[in-house]
Amino acid sequence: MDLKRFLRLSLFISLFTLNALPLLARANLEAGKGNVPIALQMYTLRHVGSLEEQFAMANKAGFNAVELVGDHNVSSDEMKSLLEKYNLKAISAHIQLANLRQDSQSIVEFNNAIGNRVLIVPWIEPADRPASAQAWKDMAQELDNLARHLKKQGMTLGYHNHDFEMKKYNGKTALEILFDHAPNLAIELDMAWVTRGGQDPARLLKKYKGRVFAVHAKDHAPIGTRDDEMNFAPAGEGILTWDDIFPAAEKAGKVWFIVEHDAPKDPYSIITTARKFLLKHVNP
Numbered sequence: 001m002d003l004k005r006f007l008r009l010s011l012f013i014s015l016f017t018l019n020a021l022p023l024l025a026r027a028n029l030e031a032g033k034g035n036v037p038i039a040l041q042m043y044t045l046r047h048v049g050s051l052e053e054q055f056a057m058a059n060k061a062g063f064n065a066v067e068l069v070g071d072h073n074v075s076s077d078e079m080k081s082l083l084e085k086y087n088l089k090a091i092s093a094h095i096q097l098a099n100l101r102q103d104s105q106s107i108v109e110f111n112n113a114i115g116n117r118v119l120i121v122p123w124i125e126p127a128d129r130p131a132s133a134q135a136w137k138d139m140a141q142e143l144d145n146l147a148r149h150l151k152k153q154g155m156t157l158g159y160h161n162h163d164f165e166m167k168k169y170n171g172k173t174a175l176e177i178l179f180d181h182a183p184n185l186a187i188e189l190d191m192a193w194v195t196r197g198g199q200d201p202a203r204l205l206k207k208y209k210g211r212v213f214a215v216h217a218k219d220h221a222p223i224g225t226r227d228d229e230m231n232f233a234p235a236g237e238g239i240l241t242w243d244d245i246f247p248a249a250e251k252a253g254k255v256w257f258i259v260e261h262d263a264p265k266d267p268y269s270i271i272t273t274a275r276k277f278l279l280k281h282v283n284p
Contacts, residue, residue, distance in 0.1 A: 036284050038275060039065035039091050041216065041260035042072070045267050052082055059086040061272045067214075067258050068093040068116070076113035083114065091256060092118035092188075092214065094160065097128070100146060108153050118213060119150065120158045120188050133169035133177055140181035147184035158186030158213050166197025173199060179208060190216035190260075192232055195240055202241070205248035205255075214256035215249055217278060230263045234270050236277035246281050257282050 040063045045054040051072050058066055066088050072079065083090060093116055095107055100121070111119065121143065130136040147157035159182075165175035172180075179187060187208050193216075194201040205212060219238025221231045235257075236242060249255045257278050264270040 035064060036279065036282055037065075037254065037256045038278050038282060039063065039067055039214075039256055039258045040271055040275075041067045041069075041094075041258050043069050043094070044259065044261050044264060044271060048267055052085075055082050055086040055088055057268060058088060058271075061268060062275055063088065063259075063271070065089045065091045065256075067091060067120070069122075070095060070099070071110055076110045079110075080114045090114055090116040092116065092120050092158070092258075094122040095119045097121050097124060104146070104150065108150065108155055111155070117154060118156045118158060118186070120160050120186075120213075122160045123162050129164065130174065133172075133174075136169070136174045136177040137181050140178045140185075143178070144182035144184050147182065147186075151184065156186050156213070157184075158188050160188040160216065161190050162193045163197035166194065166199050173197075175199075175204070176207075179211070185211075186213040187211045188214045188216065188258075190218070191235075191240055191245060192216070192218045192220045192238070195220050200244075202244040202248040205245070205252045209252045212249070212252045212255050214258050215245070216260045217257045217274060218260050218262075228263075229261070229265055232261055232263065234261065234274040234277065235259065237273065242281065250283065 040058050040061070042054060042058070045057055046069070048054050048057055051074060055066075064087055068090050070093065074082075093111060099107060100119070107119065111117070124130075124139070130139050143157065143159065150157045159178065161175050165178065166173050169177065179185065189201060189204055189212060191201045194204060201215070205215070217235040219233040219235050219240050221229070221233040221238050225231070226233055249257070259271050259274040259278070261267070261270045
Protein backbone atom coordinates (compact mmCIF):
# COMPACT_ATOMS: atom_id res chain seq x y z
CA MET A 1 0.00 0.00 0.00
CA ASP A 2 1.47 3.40 -0.98
CA LEU A 3 1.73 6.28 1.51
CA LYS A 4 -1.19 8.29 0.07
CA ARG A 5 -3.59 5.35 0.27
CA PHE A 6 -2.42 4.56 3.81
CA LEU A 7 -3.00 8.14 4.96
CA ARG A 8 -6.46 8.28 3.34
CA LEU A 9 -7.43 4.99 4.97
CA SER A 10 -6.16 6.15 8.37
CA LEU A 11 -8.16 9.37 8.10
CA PHE A 12 -11.31 7.45 7.12
CA ILE A 13 -10.96 5.08 10.08
CA SER A 14 -10.44 7.98 12.49
CA LEU A 15 -13.49 9.87 11.23
CA PHE A 16 -15.64 6.73 11.27
CA THR A 17 -14.62 5.95 14.85
CA LEU A 18 -15.43 9.46 16.07
CA ASN A 19 -18.79 9.54 14.31
CA ALA A 20 -19.68 6.13 15.76
CA LEU A 21 -19.20 7.29 19.31
CA PRO A 22 -22.33 8.01 21.35
CA LEU A 23 -23.07 11.72 21.71
CA LEU A 24 -22.21 11.74 25.41
CA ALA A 25 -18.81 10.15 24.81
CA ARG A 26 -18.10 12.54 21.94
CA ALA A 27 -19.07 15.55 24.03
CA ASN A 28 -16.70 14.46 26.78
CA LEU A 29 -13.91 13.67 24.33
CA GLU A 30 -14.17 16.95 22.44
CA ALA A 31 -14.44 19.07 25.58
CA GLY A 32 -11.66 17.27 27.41
CA LYS A 33 -8.93 17.03 24.75
CA GLY A 34 -5.84 16.18 26.74
CA ASN A 35 -6.81 18.12 29.86
CA VAL A 36 -7.66 16.99 33.37
CA PRO A 37 -11.50 16.88 33.35
CA ILE A 38 -12.08 19.56 35.98
CA ALA A 39 -14.49 22.43 35.37
CA LEU A 40 -16.26 25.18 37.30
CA GLN A 41 -20.02 25.68 37.61
CA MET A 42 -20.49 29.42 37.10
CA TYR A 43 -23.40 29.53 39.56
CA THR A 44 -20.67 29.53 42.21
CA LEU A 45 -19.48 32.96 41.05
CA ARG A 46 -22.88 34.54 40.40
CA HIS A 47 -22.26 37.33 42.94
CA VAL A 48 -18.78 38.17 41.63
CA GLY A 49 -19.51 41.26 39.52
CA SER A 50 -20.06 41.06 35.77
CA LEU A 51 -19.81 37.92 33.66
CA GLU A 52 -16.39 39.09 32.48
CA GLU A 53 -15.24 39.46 36.09
CA GLN A 54 -16.54 35.97 36.82
CA PHE A 55 -14.68 34.47 33.86
CA ALA A 56 -11.55 36.39 34.87
CA MET A 57 -11.74 34.81 38.35
CA ALA A 58 -12.25 31.35 36.88
CA ASN A 59 -9.19 31.83 34.69
CA LYS A 60 -7.11 33.20 37.57
CA ALA A 61 -8.04 30.16 39.67
CA GLY A 62 -6.64 27.89 36.96
CA PHE A 63 -9.81 26.64 35.28
CA ASN A 64 -10.03 26.20 31.52
CA ALA A 65 -13.53 24.68 31.42
CA VAL A 66 -16.84 25.95 32.77
CA GLU A 67 -20.48 24.94 33.08
CA LEU A 68 -22.75 27.85 32.24
CA VAL A 69 -26.08 28.91 33.76
CA GLY A 70 -28.39 29.53 30.83
CA ASP A 71 -27.09 32.26 28.55
CA HIS A 72 -26.03 34.65 31.35
CA ASN A 73 -28.10 37.32 29.59
CA VAL A 74 -25.56 37.86 26.82
CA SER A 75 -25.56 37.12 23.10
CA SER A 76 -23.80 34.08 21.71
CA ASP A 77 -21.21 36.37 20.09
CA GLU A 78 -20.43 38.06 23.40
CA MET A 79 -20.32 34.73 25.23
CA LYS A 80 -17.97 33.23 22.67
CA SER A 81 -15.73 36.30 22.79
CA LEU A 82 -15.48 36.25 26.59
CA LEU A 83 -14.82 32.52 26.71
CA GLU A 84 -12.01 32.91 24.20
CA LYS A 85 -10.58 35.94 26.00
CA TYR A 86 -10.22 34.00 29.24
CA ASN A 87 -9.20 30.69 27.63
CA LEU A 88 -12.34 28.90 28.78
CA LYS A 89 -14.37 26.13 27.17
CA ALA A 90 -18.08 25.72 27.88
CA ILE A 91 -18.53 21.99 28.46
CA SER A 92 -22.21 22.20 29.44
CA ALA A 93 -24.98 24.58 30.43
CA HIS A 94 -27.74 24.40 33.01
CA ILE A 95 -31.06 25.08 31.29
CA GLN A 96 -34.36 25.32 33.13
CA LEU A 97 -36.96 22.77 32.03
CA ALA A 98 -39.52 25.52 31.44
CA ASN A 99 -37.17 27.16 28.93
CA LEU A 100 -36.58 23.89 27.11
CA ARG A 101 -40.31 23.33 26.91
CA GLN A 102 -40.92 26.81 25.59
CA ASP A 103 -38.13 27.29 23.04
CA SER A 104 -35.55 24.54 22.73
CA GLN A 105 -34.55 25.68 19.24
CA SER A 106 -33.10 29.03 20.33
CA ILE A 107 -31.26 27.26 23.15
CA VAL A 108 -29.74 24.82 20.67
CA GLU A 109 -28.73 27.66 18.36
CA PHE A 110 -27.07 29.63 21.18
CA ASN A 111 -25.11 26.64 22.44
CA ASN A 112 -24.12 25.52 18.97
CA ALA A 113 -22.74 29.01 18.37
CA ILE A 114 -20.49 28.85 21.44
CA GLY A 115 -19.40 25.25 20.87
CA ASN A 116 -21.33 23.61 23.71
CA ARG A 117 -23.05 20.26 23.14
CA VAL A 118 -24.41 19.36 26.59
CA LEU A 119 -27.57 20.77 28.20
CA ILE A 120 -28.44 19.93 31.80
CA VAL A 121 -31.82 20.31 33.51
CA PRO A 122 -30.62 21.65 36.89
CA TRP A 123 -33.72 20.89 38.95
CA ILE A 124 -37.50 20.71 38.91
CA GLU A 125 -39.54 23.59 40.29
CA PRO A 126 -41.63 22.63 43.36
CA ALA A 127 -44.92 23.24 41.55
CA ASP A 128 -43.80 20.91 38.76
CA ARG A 129 -42.21 18.27 40.98
CA PRO A 130 -43.55 14.68 40.78
CA ALA A 131 -45.12 13.32 43.97
CA SER A 132 -45.55 9.64 43.13
CA ALA A 133 -43.67 6.85 41.39
CA GLN A 134 -45.97 7.13 38.36
CA ALA A 135 -45.49 10.89 38.20
CA TRP A 136 -41.72 10.38 38.16
CA LYS A 137 -42.13 7.86 35.34
CA ASP A 138 -44.16 10.45 33.44
CA MET A 139 -41.44 13.03 34.00
CA ALA A 140 -38.88 10.51 32.81
CA GLN A 141 -40.85 9.96 29.62
CA GLU A 142 -40.98 13.70 28.94
CA LEU A 143 -37.25 14.14 29.51
CA ASP A 144 -36.41 11.06 27.45
CA ASN A 145 -38.49 12.36 24.55
CA LEU A 146 -36.76 15.73 24.84
CA ALA A 147 -33.36 14.03 24.97
CA ARG A 148 -34.12 12.09 21.78
CA HIS A 149 -35.28 15.28 20.07
CA LEU A 150 -32.14 17.18 21.08
CA LYS A 151 -29.91 14.26 20.11
CA LYS A 152 -31.06 14.68 16.50
CA GLN A 153 -29.67 18.22 16.70
CA GLY A 154 -26.32 17.10 18.06
CA MET A 155 -27.08 17.87 21.70
CA THR A 156 -26.91 15.69 24.81
CA LEU A 157 -29.52 16.30 27.51
CA GLY A 158 -28.77 15.47 31.12
CA TYR A 159 -30.25 15.91 34.58
CA HIS A 160 -28.69 17.31 37.78
CA ASN A 161 -30.05 16.21 41.14
CA HIS A 162 -30.68 17.81 44.51
CA ASP A 163 -31.84 15.93 47.60
CA PHE A 164 -35.59 15.75 46.92
CA GLU A 165 -34.99 13.03 44.31
CA MET A 166 -33.66 10.77 47.07
CA LYS A 167 -37.18 10.16 48.38
CA LYS A 168 -38.10 6.51 47.94
CA TYR A 169 -41.16 4.98 46.30
CA ASN A 170 -41.53 1.24 46.88
CA GLY A 171 -37.87 1.00 47.85
CA LYS A 172 -36.46 2.92 44.90
CA THR A 173 -35.36 6.56 44.91
CA ALA A 174 -37.14 9.00 42.63
CA LEU A 175 -33.79 9.65 40.94
CA GLU A 176 -33.43 5.99 40.03
CA ILE A 177 -37.01 5.85 38.76
CA LEU A 178 -36.21 8.86 36.60
CA PHE A 179 -32.97 7.50 35.17
CA ASP A 180 -34.26 3.94 34.76
CA HIS A 181 -37.17 5.18 32.64
CA ALA A 182 -35.20 7.74 30.62
CA PRO A 183 -32.39 5.76 28.93
CA ASN A 184 -31.45 8.66 26.64
CA LEU A 185 -30.90 11.04 29.55
CA ALA A 186 -27.31 11.70 30.64
CA ILE A 187 -26.50 12.03 34.32
CA GLU A 188 -24.91 14.78 36.37
CA LEU A 189 -24.64 13.58 39.97
CA ASP A 190 -24.22 16.16 42.71
CA MET A 191 -22.14 14.39 45.34
CA ALA A 192 -23.16 16.58 48.28
CA TRP A 193 -26.89 16.62 47.50
CA VAL A 194 -26.91 12.83 47.03
CA THR A 195 -25.26 12.42 50.43
CA ARG A 196 -27.55 14.97 52.04
CA GLY A 197 -30.47 12.94 50.78
CA GLY A 198 -29.17 9.85 52.57
CA GLN A 199 -27.82 7.99 49.54
CA ASP A 200 -24.37 6.73 48.57
CA PRO A 201 -22.91 8.59 45.56
CA ALA A 202 -20.43 5.78 44.82
CA ARG A 203 -23.31 3.31 44.51
CA LEU A 204 -25.08 5.51 41.98
CA LEU A 205 -21.88 6.07 40.00
CA LYS A 206 -21.44 2.31 39.76
CA LYS A 207 -25.07 1.69 38.84
CA TYR A 208 -25.09 4.20 35.99
CA LYS A 209 -21.68 3.42 34.55
CA GLY A 210 -21.43 4.80 31.02
CA ARG A 211 -24.23 7.36 31.47
CA VAL A 212 -22.55 9.80 33.85
CA PHE A 213 -21.46 13.01 32.14
CA ALA A 214 -20.23 14.74 35.29
CA VAL A 215 -20.26 14.92 39.05
CA HIS A 216 -20.71 18.14 40.96
CA ALA A 217 -17.73 18.12 43.28
CA LYS A 218 -18.68 19.79 46.49
CA ASP A 219 -18.66 18.52 50.05
CA HIS A 220 -21.12 18.34 52.91
CA ALA A 221 -19.78 20.15 55.98
CA PRO A 222 -19.97 18.55 59.44
CA ILE A 223 -22.99 19.51 61.55
CA GLY A 224 -22.51 22.89 63.16
CA THR A 225 -19.94 24.14 60.65
CA ARG A 226 -20.37 26.48 57.71
CA ASP A 227 -23.95 27.19 58.76
CA ASP A 228 -23.78 30.46 56.83
CA GLU A 229 -22.80 28.59 53.65
CA MET A 230 -25.73 26.14 53.56
CA ASN A 231 -23.41 23.65 55.33
CA PHE A 232 -21.50 23.03 52.11
CA ALA A 233 -17.71 22.83 51.93
CA PRO A 234 -15.07 22.64 49.20
CA ALA A 235 -14.47 19.11 47.94
CA GLY A 236 -12.18 17.30 50.35
CA GLU A 237 -13.01 19.42 53.40
CA GLY A 238 -16.25 17.76 54.47
CA ILE A 239 -17.64 14.36 55.33
CA LEU A 240 -17.97 12.76 51.88
CA THR A 241 -16.05 9.52 51.30
CA TRP A 242 -13.96 10.62 48.32
CA ASP A 243 -11.84 7.47 48.59
CA ASP A 244 -14.94 5.62 47.39
CA ILE A 245 -16.15 8.30 44.97
CA PHE A 246 -12.97 8.69 42.88
CA PRO A 247 -12.59 4.97 41.97
CA ALA A 248 -16.31 4.69 41.20
CA ALA A 249 -16.17 7.77 38.98
CA GLU A 250 -13.11 6.50 37.15
CA LYS A 251 -14.86 3.22 36.38
CA ALA A 252 -18.02 5.07 35.31
CA GLY A 253 -16.26 6.41 32.20
CA LYS A 254 -14.95 9.79 31.10
CA VAL A 255 -16.50 11.83 33.90
CA TRP A 256 -16.10 15.57 34.43
CA PHE A 257 -15.56 16.87 37.96
CA ILE A 258 -17.35 20.20 38.19
CA VAL A 259 -16.49 22.39 41.16
CA GLU A 260 -19.57 24.02 42.67
CA HIS A 261 -20.68 25.71 45.87
CA ASP A 262 -24.20 27.04 46.37
CA ALA A 263 -23.42 29.82 48.87
CA PRO A 264 -19.69 30.56 49.15
CA LYS A 265 -18.60 33.39 51.44
CA ASP A 266 -15.22 33.54 49.71
CA PRO A 267 -15.74 32.18 46.19
CA TYR A 268 -12.10 32.39 45.11
CA SER A 269 -10.87 30.48 48.15
CA ILE A 270 -13.59 27.85 47.70
CA ILE A 271 -12.87 27.16 44.03
CA THR A 272 -9.08 27.14 44.37
CA THR A 273 -9.24 24.82 47.39
CA ALA A 274 -11.56 22.41 45.58
CA ARG A 275 -9.51 22.48 42.38
CA LYS A 276 -6.27 21.79 44.26
CA PHE A 277 -7.88 18.79 45.96
CA LEU A 278 -9.26 17.39 42.70
CA LEU A 279 -5.95 17.78 40.87
CA LYS A 280 -4.41 15.35 43.36
CA HIS A 281 -6.96 12.64 42.58
CA VAL A 282 -8.41 13.10 39.07
CA ASN A 283 -6.57 11.56 36.13
CA PRO A 284 -6.47 13.14 32.63
